C-alpha cells in the first residue's frame with residue numbers, strides 16, 4: 560500500500576491501462592521540468608520531448624510556481640525549461656542533484672540564470688536569441704506615447720464623466736511629442752537598435768545612446784555615443800534597453816534622475832533591477848520628471864497597493880512587452896529544440 564502511494568499518477572494509470580513494460584519505460588525516462596504548462600506546443604519538438612522525457616510541469620492557472628515547489632520538482636531532473644522569473648542559483652542547483660544536464664530558458668534575458676554556477680557543473684544553457692527585438696521596440700514606442708500623451712488620465716476623464724470639464728482645463732504646455740525630441744537609448748543592443756530605427760520614423764531630432772563602444776549600426780542611423788549622465792540630462796525620452804548584469808544593476812539611480820529634465824519620459828521594458836525604483840517613485844511623485852512607462856518592476860508581480868500604481872504619471876504593464884503570438888510560438892519552439900539538442904550533445908540554436 561505504501562509503495563503504491565509513492566508511484567506517480569501517470570505510472571499508476573499505465574499500470575491500470577496498459578502493460579507493465581510501458582510503465583517501466585516511463586519510469587526509466589530522464590525527467591524534464593517545464594515550469595509552466597502553457598508553452599504553446601507549436602512545434603514537432605514537443606512530440607520529441609514527450610518521447611524523450613518524463614515531463615513534469617506546473618499549472619499556469621495557479622500563478623507562478625513558488626520557489627520551494629520549483630526546487631522540489633527539479634530534484635532528479637535531467638532537463639529544465641524555465642521562465643525568467645525562475646531564478647536558477649547555487650541553492651537550486653545544489654538541491655537539484657547531479658542529473659541536470661541541460662537548461663533552456665523561454666526568454667531573451669538570462670539574468671535569472673547564475674551562469675558561473677551552471678557552467679561550473681557542466682550544464683548546458685540555451686536562450687531564445689533575439690526573437691523579440693522588433694516586438695519590444697514597438698512596445699517601447701507605445702509606452703512612450705501612452706505616457707507622454709497621458710492616455711491613462713484621458714481614459715479616466717471619460718470613465719468618470721468629466722470629459723468636457725477636464726478637456727477645457729487641460730494645461731498642455733508640458734506635453735511633448737516624439738517629433739523634434741532628443742531621445743536617449745541606454746544600451747544599443749538588438750532591442751535598442753530596433754527602437755532607434757522606429758524612432759527615426761517619428762522624426763526625432765537627435766538619438767543619443769550609451770554603450771561600451773561606438774556601434775556602427777548606431778552611426779549609420781546618425782546616433783551619437785555619449786556618457787550616461789549626458790544622455791540623462793539631454794534626453795526628452797529615455798529608453799532603458801540594456802541587459803541586467805552585476806555592472807548594470809541600479810544603473811539609473813538618484814543621481815541620474817536628478818539630472819533629467821522635469822518633462823523627461825522614462826521607458827523600461829528590460830528589467831526592473833536596472834533602476835533605483837524607490838528613487839523613481841519619489842521623482843515621479845514630486846513631478847521632478849515627466850513620467851514613466853514600465854513593463855518591468857520589482858517585485859513582479861507588483862502588489863496592487865504599491866506606490867507606483869498610485870501615480871498618474873506612470874503607465875504600468877505586467878512584463879508583457881514581447882507577448883505576441885508569433886514571438887511566443889518562436890520562443891516555444893526554440894527552447895524545446897534547445898533542450899533536445901543540448902541533451903543529445905548537439906549545438907543548441909542559441910547557446911550561452
Ligand SMILES: O=C(O)C(=O)CO
Nearest residue numbers: 643665666667668881
Ligand atoms: O524574453 C525576455 O527576456 C523577457 O523578459 C520576456 O518575458
